[in-house]
Amino acid sequence: MKWIIRRAVNDEETVEKLRFIQMAKAVGFTLAEIKEVVDAWYKKQLSKTAKIDVLNKKLLQIEEKMKELKAVKRQIAICKFNIENEID
Structure with a gap:
């Protein structure tokens, strides 16, 4: 029984x-x-502290990546707007 529970x-x-x-x-x-x-x-x-340190570092990296992606998104939106409003 223990084996089945451990396996699950x-x-x-x-x-x-x-x-x-x-x-x-x-x-x-x-x-x-x-x-x-x-x-x-x-x-x-x-250790618990080491685990928390690694995870905090990753959270900061995610925040930074999100900022970078928002900047790219803004730039793409500007390009799209400019293309849509070009005079042919």
Whole structure:
């Protein structure tokens, strides 16, 4: 019985990891960045403080990436506006 419960927990954890990896890849994280977060979250040898430090670093990187994407979005919107309003 313990084996079945442990197996179910491990399977859930694997599915959770895969979902995170897919999401992280979709938003442009490198495999190294993904590994860093997965290791911080799942490896038992890291202290709680070390895990929090890694995750805080990733949150800051996400914020920076969001700022950069907003700037690119604004620039693309300006280009689109200019094209739409060109006089032929």
